[in-house]
Amino acid sequence: MADLLAVTGLRAGYGRAVVLSDVTFRLEAGEAMAVLGRNGVGKTTLIDSIVGVTRRFDGSITLAGRELAPLSPEERAGLGLGWVPQERNIFRSLTVEENLTAVARPGAWTVDRIYGVFPRLKERRGNMGGALSGGEQQMLAIGRALATNPRLLLLDEPTEGLAPIIVEELLSALVRLLRAEGMAALIVEQHAHKILPITRRALILERGRIVHQGASAELLADASLLERFLGVTRR
């Protein structure tokens, strides 16, 4: 299958600080990939670099063969990047529905279909974004990204800071998106055991470099590797 996203020799950071070095990986259409690593290893910087809000020093990022480097974040969004930022950053002064329709682009993902994935959003469609709980904000952030009808979802720590029951609800919605809908996604996550079962492949970052790439199922089974790079022991 053709590469949807190809990151080659990427060196990027903020201002003068280089955070990522020589990052190279491929993601196929319809594929979900987990990005793992401890705090501060550059996971968010990787997502931000694809979105276009960091400084790129070297290397290339292509989406469906198109080089993103010279493009602004608006233009990149237009090519099909659906970003779910770590801070969620939903528009607090817009209603739930306005958050979706303000950025909507024509395509298979209509507002009704998004409500189908997140029925809670439909219940709260008239509420202001600022009045939502953390979990609802996260659902809205994902819904908003879907409303742009992206080719690739970029999820930055989608379960962070949420109550366990909400995490379960969110993960089952993600499973549906990735498996049933075949949405391609790059998912940054601290908790390997939550995300590895729902992704096909995974990469591990350490100090801004990729130290491991492989199938998620294999990584999940390799306790020593998880322990070494992520400091996780069995649940």
Add this chain to the structure above:
Amino acid sequence: MPSATLLGQALISGVLAGGMYGLLAMGLSLSWGLLRLVNLSHFALAFLSAYIVYELGTKYGVAPWWSAAMVVPVMFGVGAAQYWLFDRFHVNELASLLITFSFAVIVEAGIQIYWTADYRRFETHYSTLSFKVGPFFVPVLELVLCVVASVLAWGTWMWLRKTYVGKGLRAAAEDADIAAAYGVDHRKLAYLLSGIGAAYAGIAGTFIALIATLAPAQIWAWLGVVFAVVIIGRLGNPLGALLAGMLIGASESLAMAVLSPAWAPVVSFSVLIVILLWDPEWL
């Protein structure tokens, strides 16, 4: 204590006069609330429009609505050009206040050079027209102004809520970087909004020409009260601006009737202070 008729008349006159506050406040409120640019030159553009309508009307006999049809698109262009300048030089909120203040002073000087500091009045046969409802007189021009202001306020409000452009503007006003990452081209929308705000100054100017006596320094006459109206109506909210304009117009007019004209600003600015102390989030 004045009679009920006098109070009723004061209320009607006040609400209608408040329509002008609201109309002037709308453009300012949109620019401040959604572009984070405090455009003091809004008043200057309104008066420049008023003088042009006056000039075309008195010298060439052009009807004010035809003058408006010319002035309003020109003002739209001026507003868009102003945004180009702000964007080109990355002007922030405070700097925009100072720059547009300077711009207003320059326009005031230009008006004074061309039209002199003499008072000017655009006399039309309908300028003093009014009709009677029960014991109350309703001035026709002020009523038309209020209807126009209401249609614009409601239309703009709907536009901001229902259209892709309007929602994009509100999203970008809250967080331009995030909106951009979802494909909202804030700058393109900002040109449009800046133009619309200035076009509203052109519409307000047309009514100023018909209702008020023109003098260059009059640019500043409404500055304080319209600022209060913009804030009371909430930044970026055209319906709020209109309703706040009518509220302030009515309270000023009642204060004048019950107390004395000197009390008018005391009332409007007290309302402003109370609202800001009561809910600081308002701004």
